[in-house]
Amino acid sequence: MPVKARERLIQSAERLFYADGIRAVGLERLLADSGVGRASFYRHFSGKEDLVVTVLGAYERAYRGWLAERTDAWGGTPLAAFDAIIEHAETADFRGCAFINAVAEAAEPAAEIRRMASDHKDAVAAYLRGLLARSGYPDDPDLARQLLLLMDGATVTELHERSSRPARQAKEMAEALLAGASADGPAPAGT
Amino acid sequence: MPVKARERLIQSAERLFYADGIRAVGLERLLADSGVGRASFYRHFSGKEDLVVTVLGAYERAYRGWLAERTDAWGGTPLAAFDAIIEHAETADFRGCAFINAVAEAAEPAAEIRRMASDHKDAVAAYLRGLLARSGYPDDPDLARQLLLLMDGATVTELHERSSRPARQAKEMAEALLAGASADGPAPAGT
DNA sequence: CCAAAACGGAACCGATCGGTACCGTTCCAA
DNA sequence: TTGGAACGGTACCGATCGGTTCCGTTTTGG
Numbered sequence: 207m208p209v210k211a212r213e214r215l216i217q218s219a220e221r222l223f224y225a226d227g228i229r230a231v232g233l234e235r236l237l238a239d240s241g242v243g244r245a246s247f248y249r250h251f252s253g254k255e256d257l258v259v260t261v262l263g264a265y266e267r268a269y270r271g272w273l274a275e276r277t278d279a280w281g282g283t284p285l286a287a288f289d290a291i292i293e294h295a296e297t298a299d300f301r302g303c304a305f306i307n308a309v310a311e312a313a314e315p316a317a318e319i320r321r322m323a324s325d326h327k328d329a330v331a332a333y334l335r336g337l338l339a340r341s342g343y344p345d346d347p348d349l350a351r352q353l354l355l356l357m358d359g360a361t362v363t364e365l366h367e368r369s370s371r372p373a374r375q376a377k378e379m380a381e382a383l384l385a386g387a388s389a390d391g392p393a394p395a396g397t
Numbered sequence: 398m399p400v401k402a403r404e405r406l407i408q409s410a411e412r413l414f415y416a417d418g419i420r421a422v423g424l425e426r427l428l429a430d431s432g433v434g435r436a437s438f439y440r441h442f443s444g445k446e447d448l449v450v451t452v453l454g455a456y457e458r459a460y461r462g463w464l465a466e467r468t469d470a471w472g473g474t475p476l477a478a479f480d481a482i483i484e485h486a487e488t489a490d491f492r493g494c495a496f497i498n499a500v501a502e503a504a505e506p507a508a509e510i511r512r513m514a515s516d517h518k519d520a521v522a523a524y525l526r527g528l529l530a531r532s533g534y535p536d537d538p539d540l541a542r543q544l545l546l547l548m549d550g551a552t553v554t555e556l557h558e559r560s561s562r563p564a565r566q567a568k569e570m571a572e573a574l575l576a577g578a579s580a581d582g583p584a585p586a587g588t
Numbered sequence: 589c590c591a592a593a594a595c596g597g598a599a600c601c602g603a604t605c606g607g608t609a610c611c612g613t614t615c616c617a618a
Numbered sequence: 619t620t621g622g623a624a625c626g627g628t629a630c631c632g633a634t635c636g637g638t639t640c641c642g643t644t645t646t647g648g
Contacts, residue, residue, distance in 0.1 A: 210624090210625095211624080211625065211626090225504075225505055226504040226505055227501075227502045227503070229418070229420045229421065229502065230420065230502075230504045232604070232605060232606080233605080233606060233607085234604075234605085237626095241626080242625085242626075243625065243626035243627060243628090244607085244608090244626085244627080245608085245609080245611095245625080245626080245627085245628095246624075246625055246626070247607095248607070248608075249624080249625085253607075254606065254607090302501065305557075306553050306556075307501040307502070309556050309557060310418075310493065310497060310498040310501035310553075310556070311420065311498070311501055311502030312418070313416075313417040313418060313421045314416055314417055314492075320557065320559075323557050324557045324558065327554070327557055327558075348566070351566060352566060352570055354554075355550040355551060355554055355563060355566060355567060355570070356546070356547075356550060358553050358554055359546040359547060359548075359549045359551075359553070360546060360550075362497050362501075362549050362550070362553050363518070363545075363546055363549055365500050365501070366496075366500060366511065366514050366515045366518055367515065367518075368511075375542060375543060375546060376546060379543055379546070379570075379574070382573075382574070382577060383573070386573060401594090401595095402595065402596090423634070423635060423636080424635075424636060424637085425634075425635085425636095428596095432596080433595085433596075434595060434596035434597060435596085435597080435598085435638090436595080436596075436597085436598095436638085436639080436640085437594075437595055437596070438637095439638075440594080440595085444636070444637075445635095
């Protein structure tokens with residue numbers, strides 16, 4: 207069975223929204239890119255807003271899966287998460303964090319998008335907290351938030367500089383941060 | 398002499414672009430808000446793109462002036478810059494960094510906007526470097542970049558959380574960072 | 589004082605926006 | 619095999635996009 211219309215729409219939207227921004231991508235282009243008829247689009251989504259929410263939800267799941275996979279590949283430590291974002295920044299189609307971009311271009315209310323972005327950041331913070339625990343760091347929610355702030359700071363800076371330098375810099379800062387944290391609790395070398 | 402049309406356009410655009418995003422603000426609304434005639438707009442600007450560049454330039458100067466003023470008010474130290482962004486995050490119409498938002502919503506090329514954003518970040522980094530020097534920290538360009546990364550990370554996180562918590566967290570991280578830096582060079586308590 | 593510049597308002601342009609309705613075809617399962 | 623769901627294509631809709639042109643008024647400097 208070929209890929210269904212709904213799935214093609216989500217895939218096209220995920221790519222185009224991320225590359226050019228949500229507002230910049232019209233339905234016309236979306237339909238042409240996905241090869242889906244205009245009517246079919248409205249059979250699957252109540253409107254563009256509905257598609258946007260769906261796509262951000264799909265991105266959320268995909269990003270968390272990607273982060274976990276690449277972090278594991280780099281050793282599964284908190285610092286490995288920074289190796290993951292370093293290589294992410296070096297991909298050709300890197301355009302930062304979809305949620306940061308979505309909130310940045312969303313108009314004042316945009317309650318739904320902001321809520322999804324907030325949930326996404328909470329989820330990543332929870333994941334980082336798990337990484338910290340697995341590596342034997344003290345269970346400090348603030349520490350995970352600090353790592354997340356470093357990651358987000360690197361992500362937005364990379365968009366301006368078009369390099370992975372900020373991610374590498376953030377990793378250095380994380381190393382110092384973790385070195386300090388381990389002094390206040392269990393040793394970083396867990397198990 | 399009342400405020401000229403060009404100045405009113407820039408002021409309206411600065412406010413509306415920052416609040417709702419650049420793409421979200423059409424000429425119609427700009428003209429209505431500024432009270433400028435459609436023809437007058439094109440007498441002063443070659444088009445919307447021209448206005449966008451002009452507005453970002455004005456924002457750049459305004460932001461640097463604001464940052465210097467508030468940082469001085471908080472003591473003129475590198476850490477005072479974080480006090481400035483803390484109070485910035487607590488203003489009612491806070492919408493993050495105009496350059497970060499502009500780059501986030503800009504489509505793939507957007508060379509001019511990205512260049513302006515890059516220059517802006519360089520300028521802020523240079524300013525932070527000056528603050529570090531004035532406070533007796535070792536002259537390390539990387540240190541200024543690290544502080545900027547913390548500031549930017551806080552700024553984007555504040556947009557999601559709608560609080561100044563990230564800025565306060567970033568300040569704590571900056572304190573630790575500076576404490577470590579002063580150990581490698583002159584004492585932080587400069588003349 | 590008066591001419592020229594600056595201005596606000598409106599009519600208009602083609603293009604595109606998000607969204608609706610109807611068409612004929614393709615696909616798939618009962 | 620056949621009926622119905624899913625589909626792609628197209629013609630529309632009103633609204634708005636950025637941009638151009640003209641006209642009448644207001645402002646201002648020589």
